[in-house]
Amino acid sequence: MITETGHFALILALFVALVQSSVPMLGAARRNPGWMDVGRSAALTQFLLIAVAMGALMHAYIVSDFSVINVIENSHSAKPLLYKISGVWGNHEGSMLLWVFMLGLCGAAVAAFGANLPPALRARVLAVQGMIGVGFLLFILFTSNPFLRALPPPPDGHGLNPVLQDPGLAFHPPFLYLGYVGFSVAFSFAVAALIEGRVDAAWARWVRPWSLASWCTLTIGIAMGSWWAYYTLGWGGWWFWDPVENASLMPWIVGTALIHSSIVVEKRDTLKSWTVLLAIITFSLSLVGTFLVRSGVLTSVHAFATDPARGAFILVLLVLAIGGSLTLYAVRAPVLKGGGLFAPISREGALVLNNLLLACGAATVFIGTLYPLFLDAVGGPKISVGFPFFNQTFVPLMVPLLLAVGPGSLLAWKRGDLLGALQRLWAAFGLAILVVLGGFYVTHGGPVLAVLGLGLAAWTFGGAATELAERLRLFRIPAADSLRRAFHLPRAAWGMTFAHMGLAITVAGIAASAFDSETIEVVKPGGEIQLAGYTLHLDGVERGDGPNYMYDDASITISRNGSTVAVVHPQRRFFPLQQQTTAVTAIRTNLLADLYVAIGDPNPAGGWTIRAYYKPLVPWIWLGAVIMAFGGLVSLSDRRWRVGIAARARAAMPQPAPGA
Template sequence: MIVEIGHFALILALVVAIVQAALPLAGAARGNVAWMEVGRSTALAQFLLMAIAMAALMHAYVTSDFTVVNVIENSHTDKPLLYKITGVWGNHEGSMLLWVFILSLCGAAVALFSNNLPPALRARVLAVQGMIGTGFLLFILLTSNPFLRELPPPLNGRGLNPVLQDPGLAFHPPFLYLGYVGFSVSFCFAVAALIEGRVDSAWARWVRPWTLASWCALTIGIAMGSWWAYYTLGWGGWWFWDPVENASFLPWLVGTALIHSAIVVEKRDTLKSWTVLLAIITFSLSLVGTFLVRSGVLTSVHAFAVDPARGSFILLLLLVAIGGSLALYAVRAPALKGGGLFAPVSREGALVLNNLLLSTGAATVFLGTLYPLFLDAVGGPKLSVGPPFYNKTFVPLMVPVLVAVAAGPLLAWKRGDLLGALQRLWAAFAAAVVVVLGALYVTSGGPVLAVLGLGLAAWTFVGVLAEWTERLKLFRIPARDSWRRARNLPRSAHGMTLAHLGLAISVAGIAASAFEVEHIDIVAPGGDLPLAGYTLHLDKVEKLQGANYVADDATITVKRGDAVIAVVHPQRRFFPLQQQTTSETAIRTNFLADLYIALGEPDQAGGWTIRAYWKPLVPWIWIGAVFMAFGGVVSLSDRRWRVGVASRLRAPAAQAAAGD
């Protein structure tokens, strides 16, 4: 009965979404306030219905209801409770339900926190949100229904993919979808603005918090996915330029550009048309990622390989959403004329440079991801685009971005002094030189590009701190006065500093990955494996029985000289139900470097393959990502986002009208 309630809630949600898409839009066109207000009530109703559907499917998983086909294919009675819950979105149908649930959550958030929006703009935003919901609810009900029954039910299910049975997967997809789908709000604001034909600084201020919140969630989601791949797959890598990884990275890149572009619209009333286009492209890339993962055109550990009919339906949705919004942009964008003029060397100019480089980088990744698929579709030769392509094309584009991150905020609006800004970055230049020389000495002239990458990270980190201390006049005025300036500084400024510091930290971790040491060998129990000054002693390998797997558990003592540093336990897990083996790596970290150990296959003589790596600074990759996301959260807490822009703008007009 609960399953039927969930299914019926989905159908009702579709009906509500259709009403939400039509009535508020008509009300805004006719000036009918009652019709416009329907958008808020339908958005809240749709969220409630989607919550019921989500809860119904989760109940079916938790109770192992094997009358539901989706539960049969992705769960098992012996599976731990956590993985029963994560199994809800560890498959195509459930993940799409989560996708639309988060879409309805975004619509409800707009309805609840939009009291300061002009009623017509709010109605149009919610109507566009309803159109997106209509399309994806139709997709679920017609091609991907998670509530289909199978009678009589089997005794047990087939279980979740063992690779996905990991605690990190409990949170990675929800955060990723919060980012993916959250950008729909910026998209809806862009389309609504095009319909109205008006974009101003108030519009930019309304868009920025929604974009920033989505960007924070996507940052955490990508970082979680990278960390999961690092410690779960046993390959020793954290990023593989996999097409599905690229699918999440693309909206992140363009979303970053959108955040910075919206600043220019808000501060200088220019770059309006470009900012609207970025909002459209950001969500469009999220939709492209949805197509890549679910169309069956990719074979990836991350992808849901489904039948092409579903891919065709999503492709049709893409054509309608992306094609329709771009067509509207082509018609209405010429009317969005920018106001403020600025010199090339200025804060605006630095932000434009940031936008151009990030957009070009996104285009490079997009080309590398889709070109092999396009070539295969037209009958061309099989082609693989891997790290060498991205290292030679994408990485050089990011170098001037990092240079500008330090120098740009020191430039004045409208017209800046580049020489003066560079002079204030003497400490950053000195830090970069010291780091480069120190790295060359320690690594005996190691990979030059990696050393320069460390120097660039030092330049960015110290440069960002220099800009922050400049704001506070640190060391130039009494500490009490600097503290007062810090308290009065907008939180968005502190958030920007934290996010840019996080970027520098991640870049340092990425650059240092070139210095890792790897040793792979077959070791018998009682044998040793040397690695970067450490000795890994294999004590024993024994069988362990897990909840739904059997593990080969190795006991390895890590020594440095005669001192025991740690005892670690890498595993190979065999899942009988799926007849699949996974790796459970052992990672010992001091946050300056990781000892990464994976247990491989045994040989006939009783030895075991051990893959061991020493990875300097690799934890900084994820520490930096946390800093970036936290910086975004600090910016979101800025009081300006909680004060009604529209009410402040309307107040003078109302007073003037009263005076007349």
Template sequence: MITELGHFALILALFVAIVQSTVPLIGAARRHLGWMAVARSCALIEFGLIALAMLSLIHAYVTSDFTVINVIQNSHTDKPLLYKITGVWGNHEGSMLLWVFMLSLCSAAVATFSDNLPPALRARVLSVQGMIGVGFLLFILFTSNPFLRTFPAAPNGQGMNPVLQDPGLAFHPPFLYLGYVGFSVAFSFAVAALIEGRVDAAWARWVRPWTLASWCFLTIGIAMGSWWSYYTLGWGGWWFWDPVENASFMPWLVGTALIHSSIVVEKRDTLKTWTILLCIITFSLSLVGTFLVRSGVLTSVHAFATDPSRGMFILLLLVVAIGGSLTLYAVRAPALKGGGLFAPISREGSLVLNNLLLSCGCATVFLGTLYPLFLDAMGGPKLSVGFPFFNRSFVPMMIPMLLAVGVGPLLAWKRGDLLGALQRLWAAYIATGLVVLAAFYVTHGGPVMAVFGLGLSAWLFTAVLTELAERVRLFRIPAADSLRRAVHLPRSAYGMTLAHLGLAISVAGFSASAFDREAIEIVKPGGSISLAGYQVTLEHVDRLPGPNYIADDATIRVTRDGNLIRYMHPERRYFPVQKQTTSETSIRTNLLADLYVALGESDTKGDWTVRVYWKPLVPWIWIGAVVMAFGGMVSLSDRRWRVGVASRARRVEPRVLPVAGE
């Protein structure tokens, strides 16, 4: 009964979305306040209905209702409760339900926190959100229904892909989808602005917090996926330029450009049409990512769908959403005139350079990801685009961007002094030189590009701190006055500083990966491997039962200079239901480097393959990502980022003047 209730709620949500996508739009055109108010009610009702459908599917998984086909295919009675719940979105149908749930959550958030929006703009924004909801609800109900039943009930389920049974990947999709789908709000604001024919500073202030929140969630989602790949798959890597990884990276790049361009719209009343285009492209890339994962054109642990009809349906949605919005842009964008002028050397100019390099970088990733698929679809030869292409095309474009990130915030608006800004960065030059010399000495001369990357990280980190010191006039005025200025700095300034510092930290982690060391050997119990000053000894391997698997658990003693460091326990887990084996690595970290051990296969003699990696600074990759996301959240807490109006002034009681003679 609960399953039917969820299915019925999803059908009702479709009809509510149809009303939401039409009635408010007509009301905005006719200036009918009652019809425009329908948008808010529909958004809240749609969220409630889809939440009910989501809870119904979760109930079916938790109770192991094996009359539901989706539960049969993706769950099992022996599966731990956490993975029963997260198994809801560990498959195609459930993940698409999560997609529309996040979309309805975003629409409900706009409806709830949009009191400062003009009624017509709010109606149009929510109406566009409703149109997106109609498309994906139709897709779910007609091609990917998670509530289909079968009778009689199956005795047990087929279980979930063992690789997905991990806490990191359990929480990775919700964060990723909050980022993906969150950009739909910026898209809806852009379409609404094109319909109205008006973009101003207030519009930029309304768009920016939604974009920033989506960017923060997407940053965390990508970082969690990278961390999961690092510690679960057992190959020692954290990024493979996999098409599905690129699918999430592309909207992150353009979303970063969108955050910065919206600042120019607000401050200088220019780059209007460009910012509108970025809003459209960012969400369009999110839709392209959905197509890549759900259409069956890719073979990946992330890719669920194999039904061609689903791919055609999503392709049709892409044509309607992207083609329709770009057509509207082509018709209406020329009427949006920019007001402010600025010199090439200025804060605005640095942000334009930022946008240009990020957009070109995204275009490079897009080409490398989709060109092999396009060539294969046209009957051409099968190509594989991997590390060499991306490292030689994408990385060089990011170098000038990182240099500009250090200089740009020191430039003035409208017209800046580049020479003056460079002179104030003397501390960055010193830090860069010291780090490069130290890296050359420690690594005995390279690789040169990795050493250069560490120097670039030091440059950016010190330049960001220099900009903060300039804001509070550190060492130029009394310390008490500098402290007072620091206390009264807006939170958005601290958020920018933290985000840029996080980027510098991650760049150091990326660069240091060139200094990795590895050893892969076949050893007997009692045998040892030496690496980076560590002695790694395989003592014994025990077979242990798990909740829904059988594990070969290795006990490995790690020593350095004869001193015991710790015992490590990598595993190989065999899942009988799926007949699959996974690797569970063991990692020792001191935040400066990781010692990474993975257990491989055993031969008939009882020897085991053991992989040992030493990875300097690799934890900084994810530390930097967390700092970046935290910086975005700090900026989001600034009232000027959260609302489109100034804070309400405190009411002043009128003074009563004495009457003459009293």
């Protein structure tokens, strides 16, 4: 019964989405306030209905209702509760439902928090959101319905893949999808602006919080996925340039470009058609990623669904959404008037450089991801495009970008003084030199590029710190005055500082992965291995039973210079239902380095394979990502985004650029 309610709610949601996509759009065209207002209630209703559907499916999972095919295929009564819940989106159908749930959430958020938007713009934005909703609800109902029943119900389900029985599944997909789908709001704003033929500073202010919020969640989502891979894989890999990962990286890169270029639209009323294009492309890349992952066109051995009907359906959705919006762009974008002029050496110029490099970076990832498929389609040879390609193409593009972060953010609007900016960066330069020299000293001239990468990170960090110090006039006015300035600094400025510092920290973590050391040995209980100055002593291995698995739990005492540092417990788990073994690694971190231990198979002679890794700075990769996302959140709390009324009144008049 509850399942049918969910199914019915999903069908109702489709009809509500149909209303949402048509009535407000017509209302905006005819200037009918009543019709326009339908958008808000429809968006809220649609979200509520999808939430009911989501709740119904979750209920079926929690009570292990094995009359639902989706539950049979992906759940088991002996599974712990957390994984019954997160298992809802551990499969194609459920994850698509999560996707539209997030889409509904975004639409409802625009309806609820969009009070400061002009009614016509809001109506059009909600209508476009409704159209996307119609497409994906149709997709779910016709090709991927999670509510289908099986009669008679089997006694138990097939269980969830053991790899997915991890807290990572509970958090990674919701964040990732919220990020992907969140960019649909920027997309809808872009389409609405094209219909209206007007993009101005006020528009940029309305779009910016939405793209910032999506960018933050996508950052967290990608970082979580990477961390999940890191701690599950047993040897500490965290990024593979796999098509599925690239599909999430591309919208992130273009989204990053978008949040930078929309600053230029807001402050200087220029780069308008480019920013609109970025907003369209960011969400389009999310859609293309969905297509690639779920249509089976990629050489992915275990892609979610490889049903050609689904692929064809998503392709039609792609053509309608992307093709439609780009057609609108081709027709309407020439109407958008280019605004303020600026010299190449200026803040705008630096942001244009940022956009150029990010766009090229995204294009590089795109080419690398799709080229094997392209060659195959034209009958060329089969090739693999792996990490060496991306290291040689993507990374060089990011080097100038990182070099430019500091100087770029110190340049003035309109016309900047590059030499002056570089002079003010003397401290950052000194820091970078120190780090490089220190790096060479510690690693005995170790991997040159990695040490230079650390220097680059230091330069970026120093640049962000210098920019902050300049704003606070640190050391030039009394400390108390600087503190007062710090309190009055716009949140957006703080946000930028945090985000750039986070970026620097992530870059340092990535560069330092060249300094990893590893030991792989067969050890008998009582035996020891040495790694990076630590001694790992295998005390013993115990066997036990978990809720739905058996485990071997190794107790390993880590000591340094004779004193015990920690006792860690890596495990290997065997899931009898799926006949699969997984590893639970033990990670000891001090935020400067990770000690990473995993146990493998037992050796017939009574030993165990132990792999231990010492990974300097590796936690910084994710720490930096968290700081980046935090910066985004801080910027999001800037009151500028909320004072809509004043902004609208001012936007109605031609205005000089507000100072930075």
